[in-house]
Amino acid sequence: MTTLFVDTLALSVTANAVIAMRLTKMAFGAVDPNRESSLMVAEKIDAAAEASLAAARAIVTGQPHHAAGRAVAVYKRRVERNLRRLTGG
Numbered sequence: 001m002t003t004l005f006v007d008t009l010a011l012s013v014t015a016n017a018v019i020a021m022r023l024t025k026m027a028f029g030a031v032d033p034n035r036e037s038s039l040m041v042a043e044k045i046d047a048a049a050e051a052s053l054a055a056a057r058a059i060v061t062g063q064p065h066h067a068a069g070r071a072v073a074v075y076k077r078r079v080e081r082n083l084r085r086l087t088g089g
Contacts, residue, residue, distance in 0.1 A: 014076070014083055046078075052071070
């Protein structure tokens with residue numbers, strides 16, 4: 001349970017950094033707002049599908065106690081990748 005808490009906390013901090021970076025880049029013209037907005041929506045749809053499958057896999061393999069953690073792990077990985085893309089790192 002501690003890992004789920006820590007992963008969720010890390011996800012929320014990283015997600016806020018991504019939001020701040022995206023808004024700043026859009027405001028200063030560093031990225032095309034239309035493209036970035038479309039990318040945001042597409043990423044959310046893909047992430048939701050992947051997270052749902054990860055949680056479902058945990059449930060059908062008899063590990064329902066891992067479902068939330070597996071879903072959070074998907075979002076955490078994708079948000080971290082987004083932050084790297086936006087910061088050039």
